[in-house]
Every structure is written in structure tokens, then in C-alpha cells.
Amino acid sequence: MAEFLHTMVRITDPAKSRAFYEALGFRFERDMDIVRNGELEATNYFFGIGGQEAVLELTFNHDERMYELGTGYGHIAVGVDDLAAALGELAAQGIEPEREPYRVREGGSLICFVQDPDGYRIEVIEKPGK
Secondary structure (H helix, E strand, C coil): CCCCCCEEEEECCHHHHHHHHHHCCCEEEEEEEEEECCEEEEEEEEEEECCEEEEEEEEEECCCCCCCCCCCCCCEEEEECCHHHHHHHHHCCCCCCCCCCEECCCCCCEEEEEECCCCCEEEEEECCCC
């Protein structure tokens, strides 16, 4: 039996990324250094959300290399109870949506996208019933 464990994205500024994901409701759980041949190669930062533990891994490689997002990456999705309130809290921290919230189809969930400090897209979805 398989189970989903986590998603990993590479980051370039751990402090900015941590602040961004905590603003979205993720909670920092732990970090783990990767040492190869006596050299610090990378640090992994693990975050949980809601009742889920360690579902997001942010990896910072210490060699200062940069990354391209690639064309295959889509987004991470986060559910909130009140999208307007969540966007207000994010705006207070300097995080703005790509565009105003919208519905993909009539009667569908209200959604919008924000971008993390490295340009990864995060879909913020108002949970059904709102």
C-alpha cells in the first residue's frame, strides 16, 4: 500500500521561503543537513499543514546554483476556509495574488494563485460550502 509523503521544491532563500509558506498556514517542523564528503551540500526544511506532517520539503543547495522552474511544474494547492480573509492576511505580509479570485466553472470553488519567493505557483482554494 502506497501513501503520499511530500512534495519537494528547490529554494534560493530559506528565510524568505519559510516566511512565505508560514504565511500560507504551513508550520515549520524540522530541518536536516545533507553532508557529503565532509561538506555541507544542502539543507532540507520540512513543513506540515493542518493535521498533515512533513508534506512539503524545501531544499536549499549551498553551492548557490540557480534553477529554472521548468515547463512541467504546475502548482501546490492549499485549502482555506475564507479566501478573502486569507488574501487579506497575505497582503499584510506583502504577498499579492496573480489576479483577482475566480471560479473555473459555475458553482466551482473560488480560487486564486500566489507565487513564492522563487516563483513557484501556489493555488489558494476556498473550501467547498463558502
